[in-house]
Amino acid sequence: MFKGVFKIDKKIIESLDKAGYRLTQPRKAILEVMKENKGQHLTAEEVLLAARDKAPNIGIATVYRCLESLTSMDILYKTTFDEGKYRYELSDEEIHRHHHVICPACGKISEVEEDLLCSLEQHLEDQGYEVVDHHLKVYAYCPECIPK
Amino acid sequence: MFKGVFKIDKKIIESLDKAGYRLTQPRKAILEVMKENKGQHLTAEEVLLAARDKAPNIGIATVYRCLESLTSMDILYKTTFDEGKYRYELSDEEIHRHHHVICPACGKISEVEEDLLCSLEQHLEDQGYEVVDHHLKVYAYCPECIPK
DNA sequence: ACTTCATATGATAATGATTATCATATGGTA
DNA sequence: TACCATATGATAATCATTATCATATGAAGT
Numbered sequence: 001m002f003k004g005v006f007k008i009d010k011k012i013i014e015s016l017d018k019a020g021y022r023l024t025q026p027r028k029a030i031l032e033v034m035k036e037n038k039g040q041h042l043t044a045e046e047v048l049l050a051a052r053d054k055a056p057n058i059g060i061a062t063v064y065r066c067l068e069s070l071t072s073m074d075i076l077y078k079t080t081f082d083e084g085k086y087r088y089e090l091s092d093e094e095i096h097r098h099h100h101v102i103c104p105a106c107g108k109i110s111e112v113e114e115d116l117l118c119s120l121e122q123h124l125e126d127q128g129y130e131v132v133d134h135h136l137k138v139y140a141y142c143p144e145c146i147p148k
Numbered sequence: 149m150f151k152g153v154f155k156i157d158k159k160i161i162e163s164l165d166k167a168g169y170r171l172t173q174p175r176k177a178i179l180e181v182m183k184e185n186k187g188q189h190l191t192a193e194e195v196l197l198a199a200r201d202k203a204p205n206i207g208i209a210t211v212y213r214c215l216e217s218l219t220s221m222d223i224l225y226k227t228t229f230d231e232g233k234y235r236y237e238l239s240d241e242e243i244h245r246h247h248h249v250i251c252p253a254c255g256k257i258s259e260v261e262e263d264l265l266c267s268l269e270q271h272l273e274d275q276g277y278e279v280v281d282h283h284l285k286v287y288a289y290c291p292e293c294i295p296k
Numbered sequence: 297a298c299t300t301c302a303t304a305t306g307a308t309a310a311t312g313a314t315t316a317t318c319a320t321a322t323g324g325t326a
Numbered sequence: 327t328a329c330c331a332t333a334t335g336a337t338a339a340t341c342a343t344t345a346t347c348a349t350a351t352g353a354a355g356t
Binding site for chain 4: 169170172174175205207209210213214232
């Protein structure tokens with residue numbers, strides 16, 4: 001198992017270990033960046049810039065590789081706001097958070113902590129928002145594909 | 149106004165005219181392709197290939213430009229299924245359709261014709277799906293940005 | 297601590313989607 | 327039918343992401 005004291009949750013360290021991933025300097029830097037920016041949605045480029053403070057030699061390819069593997073382990077969540085690039089955020093197990101509100105004027109992204117979709121839009125209108133559109137994607141195994 | 153008989157809805161023709169767009173051969177071809185593939189989600193490349201049957205010299209730049217302007221007029225709807233590219237579909241005014249179900253195994257995309265989000269997932273489970281995740285984006289003006 | 301070696305890294309080239317450029321063509325109007 | 331602003335096609339440029347490959351580095355075992 002990995003040695004040393006890190007600023008990263010033990011649970012994450014254990015997941016990495018179990019999956020056979022080594023806890024390298026770049027991965028440590030990226031995990032710290034993601035933790036320090038919990039709740040934000042960062043692009044690979046933004047992660048690179050922030051991670052350079054901790055691991056000056058880190059390259060963009062490593063950032064992409066690392067973000068990808070962390071996403072596949074459900075440590076990160078990968079999403080897009082239709083800007084032609086992806087954004088990543090630390091997964092939050094307690095709160096089911098993938099409900100994003102995007103202002104068409106200023107582009108500000110807010111998250112809605114709401115597990116029920118019902119009356120969500122009314123809820124937003126009550127808060128002073130003006131809903132113009134929504135886009136829901138449900139990821140579900142279709143009947144033919146359900147894993148046994 | 150435009151003259152001639154087209155296989156395209158009069159309403160769309162009028163929208164184009166009102167917005168000052170000319171009904172060119174490439175645009176006609178693209179609109180016909182989108183109409184013939186109503187309910188499908190096509191990439192720019194797919195639109196190009198299909199449109200070549202009607203306008204052999206059409207180029208990819210024109211396809212992108214045309215898809216973009218049709219989208220800005222709400223004639224098309226632009227979306228992404230996180231494949232690193234965009235897909236376009238004819239907007240359907242009668243049915244509010246932007247509820248996509250994506251099978252993580254086979255990638256099949258189904259649309260859910262359901263205006264109420266409530267109990268949507270239960271509805272899917274009843275149909276034999278196994279929901280694994282969802283992603284909702286609501287586009288709403290935030291209180292500071294509401295246009296007067 | 298020291299060696300080992302599979303895994304990870306960084307630099308960079310390659311790819312793929314999309315956008316910009318620009319000289320030429322064309323649609324709708326007068 | 328001529329005119330001219332708009333649109334087009336070919337192609338180069340851009341941007342995000344992925345692949346390649348020689349070198350470096352963790353973790354495990356001495």
